[in-house]
Amino acid sequence: MSLTPDEAANSLKEIARTERRSASAYGYAHSSPYFVMWGVIWMIGYSGSDLFPHQAGLIWTVLTIVGIAGSMLIGRSRGRAFATRHPGREGESGWRFLATFFVIFLFIAATYAVMGHVTPAQQAALVPLMVAFFYALLGIWKGGRFLIAGAVIAALTLGGFFWLHEHFLLWMAGVGGGALVLAGLWLRSV
Secondary structure, eight states, rough: OOOOHHHHHHHHHHHHHHHHHHHHHHHHHHHHHHHHHHHHHHHHHHHHHHHGGGGHHHHHHHHHHHHHHHHHHHHHHHHHHHHHHHHTTTTTTHHHHHHHHHHHHHHHHHHHOOOOOOOHHHHHHHHHHHHHHHHHHHHHHHHHHHHHHHHHHHHHHHHHHHHSTTTTTHHHHIHHHHOOOOOOOOHHHH
């Protein structure tokens, strides 16, 4: 039995659609542990900042270092799995990941320098809005779930910033961190 040209073309289109869905699912599953880990870090960081406002800088410095180290460990373990499927590509992204964090840190520092005096609430809102921006951009390129996660984080951050002044840090601990954890679990479920 032979295929007609139309049947062959439809089969190729279906294969291409399946390949795209598979790549998106892999990207979601690959990103899931990062979302969960950083969600927990946000919960601890924002709660600690609310409870111990004078220690907020130290709390976030320690948590950021833990988060970067954790992200590198997750990346390394995932990189080994990737390398078994794609020999010769194991160490490709390690330095890029670290350089990315460094560039983001420099951008945030430059933004604070340009803005001058910022309130603790503005500081607490800036990073989640940047994260939401990056997730939204990633979603445009890699899959709609990232776009949705970015939109939800941005909306929750802005809502808390404008309507929950006294409880903004606790809001970000529960809702911002919780949104990341839930997004990570949602991405894993694909």
